Amino acid sequence: MKLVAQRIRGMQDALPNEGKKWLEVLSAAMNEAKLYGFKYIRTPVLEQTELFNRSAGDTSDIVNKEMYTFKDRGGRDVCLRPEGTAGVMRAALENGLHSKPLPLKLMYHSSCYRYEKPQQGRYREFFQFGLEILGSSSESSDAQLICAGYNIIKKLGIRDVKLSINSIGCSECRAKYVEALKSYLKVHANKLCKTCTERFDRNTLRILDCKESNCKSIINHAPIITSFLCEKCFKSFSILKSHLDSLEIVYEIDPGIVRGLDYYNGTVFEFLTEFSGAPTAICGGGRYDGLSQTLGGPPLPAVGFGFGMERVLAIMKQQGIELLSKSEPLIYIASMDFESSLKAEKLCEDLRRASVYAESDIFSRSLKSQMKYADKIGAAYTIVIGSEEMKSGKSLMKEMKNGIEFEIPLNSSFVKEVLKHIN
Ligand SMILES: [Zn+2]
Ligand SMILES: [Zn+2]
Numbered sequence: 130m131k132l133v134a135q136r137i138r139g140m141q142d143a144l145p146n147e148g149k150k151w152l153e154v155l156s157a158a159m160n161e162a163k164l165y166g167f168k169y170i171r172t173p174v175l176e177q178t179e180l181f182n183r184s185a186g187d188t189s190d191i192v193n194k195e196m197y198t199f200k201d202r203g204g205r206d207v208c209l210r211p212e213g214t215a216g217v218m219r220a221a222l223e224n225g226l227h228s229k230p231l232p233l234k235l236m237y238h239s240s241c242y243r244y245e246k247p248q249q250g251r252y253r254e255f256f257q258f259g260l261e262i263l264g265s266s267s268e269s270s271d272a273q274l275i276c277a278g279y280n281i282i283k284k285l286g287i288r289d290v291k292l293s294i295n296s297i298g299c300s301e302c303r304a305k306y307v308e309a310l311k312s313y314l315k316v317h318a319n320k321l322c323k324t325c326t327e328r329f330d331r332n333t334l335r336i337l338d339c340k341e342s343n344c345k346s347i348i349n350h351a352p353i354i355t356s357f358l359c360e361k362c363f364k365s366f367s368i369l370k371s372h373l374d375s376l377e378i379v380y381e382i383d384p385g386i387v388r389g390l391d392y393y394n395g396t397v398f399e400f401l402t403e404f405s406g407a408p409t410a411i412c413g414g415g416r417y418d419g420l421s422q423t424l425g426g427p428p429l430p431a432v433g434f435g436f437g438m439e440r441v442l443a444i445m446k447q448q449g450i451e452l453l454s455k456s457e458p459l460i461y462i463a464s465m466d467f468e469s470s471l472k473a474e475k476l477c478e479d480l481r482r483a484s485v486y487a488e489s490d491i492f493s494r495s496l497k498s499q500m501k502y503a504d505k506i507g508a509a510y511t512i513v514i515g516s517e518e519m520k521s522g523k524s525l526m527k528e529m530k531n532g533i534e535f536e537i538p539l540n541s542s543f544v545k546e547v548l549k550h551i552n
Contacts, residue, residue: 139253184215209242231264259435266430272372293383353384458509465515
């Protein structure tokens with residue numbers, strides 16, 4: 130088969146089997162978020178490039194090399210969003226959502242695009258599920274968000290998850306820390322990898338994220354940011370810890386977490402689990418109080434997190450976690466001639482109108498191949514209608530796993546009788 134077009138490199142199709150799990154994970158996450166009052170927001174995939182130049186900071190790797198930017202037919206500089214938060218903030222500000230009662234709690238599920246080298250588990254199109262709380266600088270909003278992340282992970286059944294938290298302080302304490310970090314790293318500069326060498330001047334903090342073993346061993350002995358926090362940031366970090374203790378959320382402090390984007394400040398956190406032999410973040414987030422003003426908005430403190438959907442699904446697969454909800458039982462109604470096929474079609478439709486999953490033949494197949502098909506698609510119950518059943522006005526519904534049969538009237542009480550047996 131020679132198709133005129135193929136899937137683009139770095140993109141992937143979610144096929145029905147995967148798609149089913151996808152929807153389940155998403156609805157579990159959304160249902161948890163609803164319990165905290167998060168409302169769904171959807172923003173465009175295409176934004177002005179300037180939005181991300183500003184929000185991510187032009188020193189970040191995303192802006193430097195990974196964005197899908199181009200000029201549209203009107204000559205505007207546009208780009209496919211590389212992450213979910215900036216667009217949500219832009220939409221909130223542009224539509225005046227921040228003038229409604231605060232805090233504003235938003236959830237999103239967005240496709241994101243980064244032009245990276247495709248590799249195992251990394252795609253150029255990927256999906257984020259995220260929550261944002263806008264308008265509150267209180268530690269209790271950080272704690273609430275962390276709890277929501279914790280509950281989502283628990284609902285999904287993911288095991289052996291560790292919560293790591295850190296504070297990267299305000300701009301003042303961070304500046305002092307970056308100075309100290311620079312003078313420490315300078316001594317080891319010749320041993321840093323190429324990427325870290327590039328980051329040294331403009332994006333020093335990101336060096337703490339490096340996974341190269343040489344860099345890692347240097348980083349292990351680097352000064353830690355929590356000992357540079359100013360009084361206000363130090364106090365805020367301890368208040369957050371009191372909240373988490375009181376909420377019985379277990380955490381550890383990891384001074385290595387800095388998050389990849391420049392707009393973070395204060396609290397940062399990650400939920401990690403073992404994946405392919407290494408601790409891997411399932412969910413990461415933090416505070417970004419300065420983003421609104423960076424985009425030209427009013428002061429609007431904010432905190433948020435994002436789940437990588439692909440990673441969540443891969444981890445669930447690795448941990449052998451099956452689907453969360455059991456699927457609806459399927460009722461297959463087979464027929465033997467045109468007249469009974471019309472009846473089967475109508476009864477199927479009656480079942481669907483009562484929210485029951487039902488199928489009938491649409492190929493004029495023989496009874497034998499209809500029954501084979503019913504078996505293949507996993508019908509839990511089958512009903513056969515032929516001229517005899519049409520005449521008597523009743524048929525038998527067979528439970529496939531044990532062969533037990535129930536008599537079912539083919540009149541107006543059909544749906545009621547079926548429901549009685551399947552529930
Ligand atoms: Zn500070
Ligand atoms: Zn490095």
